Amino acid sequence: xxxxxxxxxxxxxxxxxxxxxKLDDLRSLVGxxxxxxxxxxxxxxxxxxxxxxxxxxxxxxQFRDKVQIRIWRRPxxxxxxxxxxxxxxxxxxxxxxxxxxxxxxAYLKYVEAxxxxxxxxxxxxxxxxxxxxxxxxxxxxxxVVTNLQEAVWDADIVVNGLPSTETREIFEExxxxxxERITVPVIISxxxxxxxxxxxxxxxxxxxxxxNQASKVFLLIIMSYLFSILLASFLHxxxxxxxxxxxx
Numbered sequence: 001x002x003x004x005x006x007x008x009x010x011x012x013x014x015x016x017x018x019x020x021x022k023l024d025d026l027r028s029l030v031g032x033x034x035x036x037x038x039x040x041x042x043x044x045x046x047x048x049x050x051x052x053x054x055x056x057x058x059x060x061x062q063f064r065d066k067v068q069i070r071i072w073r074r075p076x077x078x079x080x081x082x083x084x085x086x087x088x089x090x091x092x093x094x095x096x097x098x099x100x101x102x103x104x105x106a107y108l109k110y111v112e113a114x115x116x117x118x119x120x121x122x123x124x125x126x127x128x129x130x131x132x133x134x135x136x137x138x139x140x141x142x143x144v145v146t147n148l149q150e151a152v153w154d155a156d157i158v159v160n161g162l163p164s165t166e167t168r169e170i171f172e173e174x175x176x177x178x179x180e181r182i183t184v185p186v187i188i189s190x191x192x193x194x195x196x197x198x199x200x201x202x203x204x205x206x207x208x209x210x211x212n213q214a215s216k217v218f219l220l221i222i223m224s225y226l227f228s229i230l231l232a233s234f235l236h237x238x239x240x241x242x243x244x245x246x247x248x
Contacts, residue, residue, distance in 0.1 A: 019059050023066055030156050030186065038067045041151045042159040043170060045073030045122070045144075048190050049161015050131040054139035061140070068143075071161075075146035077122035077132065084113035084120055087135050097138045101128060104141070153177045157186045164193025164207045171214035184217045 027038050042053040053071040060067045079087070088110050091097055101107040106128050112118035122132045123146050129139040145151040152158060152174050162170055167189075178184065191207035211217060 020063055020066075023060050023063055027066065032156065035065075037065065038157070039155045040067065040069045040157045040159065041145070041155045042069075042071040042161050043148075043152065043174070044161035044163075044166070045071055045126055045131065046161055046163070047131055047133040049159065050126065050133070050139060050142070052159055052161060052190060053142055054129070057140050057142060070143045070145050070151060071126065072145050072148055072151035073123050073126060075121070075123055079113070079120040079122065079125070079132070081116055083132075083135065084110075087120075087125070087130060088114040090130075090136055090138065094138060097129075100141075104128070148173060149177045152185075153181075155185050157188065160187060160189040160191055160207065160211065162191060164191040164195070164210070167191050167207045168195075168210040168214050171211050175215040178215065184215075187211055187215075187217055 023038070030038060032038050040056060042049045042056075045053075050071065053069060057069050061069060091101060091107075091110055098107070101110070109118055109120065109124075113120045123144050125132070126142055127144045129141045131137075131139060148170070158174075160167060160171075189207045189211060193207065195205040195210065197203055197205055205213075
């Protein structure tokens, strides 16, 4: 069988043509019917969460009838003038990114921000493939949602890209939107930190346990940070430079 790889517009290499079979396997595991797209949402748009979402988009985004990939971040975060200026320099240093923005009619706003005539939002630039936490490393364009309920209420797979310090608070809010659900989603947690608790005896609480306590989703379907690395390998993405950058 011929294996074909395509270069993506951000300079990365799109996954080979075995991706659709892997997606079909994943859809089967989740129990998706034909015509019903697999809904994946990454909650949190820091470096790790954004890159993980971009890897999924790079790999599966072409199969729009089978999968929908989105990322949630809080609205309202603005870029200061210095960051906007640096982002403009990054854009103009990358011909592929520059051409992509011009093709999408999205370049002018970065010119205006460079001149100080416009204030850019973090969720706005994320749609164009720029994560505020890693401006120097452009990603692929992403579907960004700023309303948490809209992002998670019908998700089949939720990727927790939040810091461990925010995981419990956000998943307590998310649990309110899942009360009427018949089935619960699979949760993949990328968080690495822990909480300390003193009662009934001193112990630590992992992000996986935080999600379980906050959302009441069974631990068996909450997958840990280490599993997310294995999943990336399963998707043939472990050699991607973005993933390597974050694991180091």
